[in-house]
Amino acid sequence: MIEFKNVSKIYHTRENTITAVDQVSLKIEAGEIFGIVGYSGAGKSTLVRLINNLEKPTSGEVLIDGDNITELSGKALRQRRQNIGMIFQHFNLLWSRTVRDNIEFPLELKGLSKAERQQKADELIDLVGLKGRETAYPSELSGGQKQRVGIARALANDPEILLCDEATSALDPATTEEVLELLLQINKRLHITMVVITHEMHVVRKICQHMAVMDAGAIVEQGAVLDVFRHPQADLTKEFVQDEVNPETEETETVVSELLAQVPDGLILKLTFHGEQAKLPIISEMLKRFPAIELNIIEGNIHQTQGGALGNLYLQLIGEKPLLDEGVHFLNQMHVDTEVIRSAGSK
Ligand SMILES: Nc1ncnc2c1ncn2[C@@H]1O[C@H](COP(=O)(O)OP(=O)(O)OP(=O)(O)O)[C@@H](O)[C@H]1O
Numbered sequence: 001m002i003e004f005k006n007v008s009k010i011y012h013t014r015e016n017t018i019t020a021v022d023q024v025s026l027k028i029e030a031g032e033i034f035g036i037v038g039y040s041g042a043g044k045s046t047l048v049r050l051i052n053n054l055e056k057p058t059s060g061e062v063l064i065d066g067d068n069i070t071e072l073s074g075k076a077l078r079q080r081r082q083n084i085g086m087i088f089q090h091f092n093l094l095w096s097r098t099v100r101d102n103i104e105f106p107l108e109l110k111g112l113s114k115a116e117r118q119q120k121a122d123e124l125i126d127l128v129g130l131k132g133r134e135t136a137y138p139s140e141l142s143g144g145q146k147q148r149v150g151i152a153r154a155l156a157n158d159p160e161i162l163l164c165d166e167a168t169s170a171l172d173p174a175t176t177e178e179v180l181e182l183l184l185q186i187n188k189r190l191h192i193t194m195v196v197i198t199h200e201m202h203v204v205r206k207i208c209q210h211m212a213v214m215d216a217g218a219i220v221e222q223g224a225v226l227d228v229f230r231h232p233q234a235d236l237t238k239e240f241v242q243d244e245v246n247p248e249t250e251e252t253e254t255v256v257s258e259l260l261a262q263v264p265d266g267l268i269l270k271l272t273f274h275g276e277q278a279k280l281p282i283i284s285e286m287l288k289r290f291p292a293i294e295l296n297i298i299e300g301n302i303h304q305t306q307g308g309a310l311g312n313l314y315l316q317l318i319g320e321k322p323l324l325d326e327g328v329h330f331l332n333q334m335h336v337d338t339e340v341i342r343s344a345g346s347k
Contacts (some may be wrong), residue, residue, distance in 0.1 A: 001027060001028065001029055001063075001064075001065060001066075001092065002026075002027070002028040002051060002062070002063070002064055002161065002195070003026070003027050003028075003062070003063040003064075004024045004025055004026040004027075004047075004050070004060065004061075005025055005062075005063065005140055006023050006024070006025050006059070006060040006061075006062040006063055007021055007023070007024045007025070007050060007060030007061065008022055008023050008024070008057060008058050008059045008060055008217075009020055009021040009043075009046050009055055009057055009058050009059045009063060009217075010058040011016050014242050016099075016219065016295050017057065019043055019059070019216075019217045020042045020046040020217050021045070021046050021047055021050065022216065022217035022218040023060070023218065023316055024047065024060070024217075024218065024219050025219075026212060026219060026222065026335060027033070027204060028193060028195060028210070028291055029193070029210075030065075030073050030160070030191075030193050031187075031191045031192070031193055031198060032193060032194075032209045032210060033183070033184075033187055033193075033194040033207050033209055034193075034194065034195050034196065034208060034209070034210050034211065034212070035196045035197075035198060035203065035204035035207075035208035035210070035211040035212070035225065036048070036195065036196070036198075036211070036212050036214060037197075037198060037199065037201065037204055037211060037212070037214070037240055037295075038197075038213060038214035038215060038236075039199060039215075040199065042215055042216065042217070042314045043047065043214050043216070043217040043218075044165075044197040044214055045165055045197065046217075047070055047165045047197070047214070048086075048165060048195055048197055049062070049159070050062050050079055051069075051084065051163060051195065052084045052086065052163065053069050053070065053072070053077060053080070053081065053238050056070050057070060064080065064161070067080070071180070078306055082106075082110070082156070082157045082159070082307070083160050083161065084159050084160075084161045084162075084163060085153075085154030085156075085159035085161070085162045085163070086162070086163040086164075086165065087147065087150045087151055087154050087158065087162070087163070087165070087167045088165050088166075088167065088298050089165060089166035089167065089169045089170050090170060091138070091146040091147055091149070091150045091170075091332075093138040093146060093149055093150065093153075094138075094148065095137065095138050095139060096137075097135075097137075097138075098134065098135050098136060098137055099125070099130055099133050099134050099136050099137075099138075099141070099149050099318070100121050100125070100134040102138070102149050102153055103121045103124055103125065103149065103152045103153050103156060104117040104118075104120075104121050104156070105153065105156075106153060106156040106157055107120055107121070107156050108179050109155075110157065119154075121134075121152075121346040124152035124153075124155055124156060125152060127152065127155070127186070127189075128148040128149075128151050128182060129148060129182070129210070130145065130148050130149065130152065131164075133145060138217045142175070143170060143171045143172070143175055144171060144175035144178055144179055145173065147167060147168070147175075147179050148179070150167075151179075151182065151183070151186070155186070155190070155192075157176055160192060160193060161192065161193045161194075161195070162183075162186075162192050162193070162194045162195075162198065163194075163195050163197075164183070164194060164195065164198075165178065165196055165197050165198045166197060166199070167183075167196070167198075168180060168198070168203060169198070169199070169200065171293060176203070177206075178209050180203060180206050181198075182278045183207055184206075184207050187207075190227065194207075196208060201240050201303065202243065202338065204225060205225060205229065208225050209224065209225060210222070210223065210224055211223070211225050211228055211274045213228075213234060213237045213240065215234075220234040220237065221233055221234045221236075221237045228241070255298055255314075255329070266294075266317050266318035266319070266324070267316070267317045267324055267328070267340055267342075267343055268298070268316055268330070268340070268341050268342040268343075269314070269315045269317060269328070269339065269340055269341065270312055270313075270314055270338075270339045270341045271312065271313045271314075271315065271331065271336045271337065271338055272312050272336070272337040272339070273312070273336060277299060282331070282334050282336060283295070283297070283313075283315075284336075286327060286330060286331065289330060290323060290326070290327050290330070292319055292321070292323055293317050293318070293319040293323055293324065293327050294317070294318040294319060295315060295316070295317055296315065296316040297313065297314070297315060298314035298315065298316055299312075299313075299314045299347075300312065300313040300314065314341075328340070
């Protein structure tokens with residue numbers, strides 16, 4: 001377990017005093033993936049550098065499995081550091097070395113024989129899915145492949161902790177998903193504790209069990225990811241949660257099932273809006289045309305993207321079946337994707 005006990009880190013520059021980490025208390029359980037979210041400058045990187053002792057706290061304690069790491073030095077500190085791997089946004093690979101040689105690098109530093117290094121590198125190359133690319137140089141690899149090398153190198157010393165500093169921020173969305181999948185697999189297979197710092201909520205939603213939100217060095221909220229997403233408390237957390245396009249929350253499912261249980265009649269529809277239709281007054285038009293249909297909005301979310309608006313609206317329609325059929329037909333005519341997600345029969 002990693003434990004921060006009232007930890008602060010203060011930098012003194014010529015002009016300023018900066019509290020990069022402000023009285024942080026936090027527990028990260030062994031084997032979990034813990035997300036730390038915050039905008040640039042919130043103190044996330046400083047917080048993780050305190051874990052591997054690249055920074056020392058100004059006050060407070062950082063404990064790993066009960067050891068106060070700030071009190072370690074010499075061999076004990078080196079061993080502790082070997083036990084902590086790190087991956088970075090810009091991969092930090094050695095450009096003049098091949099994939100294999102990059103992965104073997106930490107093992108060379110450790111003094112392993114060539115045969116031992118090769119065997120370990122083979123295992124890792126297999127694990128991260130880079131078979132066939134062993135002799136490539138970083139410049140010949142895609143972003144996702146470079147991060148796979150970064151991950152393999154970080155795992156070379158069989159660490160118990162992996163620190164991920166914006167590890168997917170330089171990758172496109174599809175590659176991000178692949179790398180996140182890989183991190184999940186590694187966590188499950190090797191039971192490595194992962195601390196993931198990111199400004200992207202979908203990274204946290206996808207792979208983390210617990211999370212903390214940082215602002216100006218302090219933790220403004222922490223908890224289980226699902227709880228934080230469902231009931232964000234701090235304004236900053238609400239901002240992050242709202243920014244995340246996550247239309248089909250478990251909460252929607254619960255609301256839908258509850259509604260169906262309460263009102264066994266009617267249809268539950270999911271409308272998907274893309275681009276321009278999001279601006280059209282489709283619902284008010286429908287109410288005008290079909291005054292006999294009772295319409296309840298269950299949940300809705302419309303997000304702006306570079307390509308236009310995107311979002312879903314969940315509706316409950318109650319009325320005579322032929323009328324409901326007409327209503328659905330009307331929606332289809334308006335070029336809104338209409339999906340009957342639950343049908344509880346007709347009146
Ligand atoms: N070595 C340093 N000397 C002085 N100030 C520092 C130092 N390292 C970080 N800071 C300051 O501490 C604050 C927190 O920085 P930090 O890099 O931890 O934030 P972050 O949330 O990781 O942001 P980013 O994602 O941009 O790296 C910032 O104001 C930064 O300028």
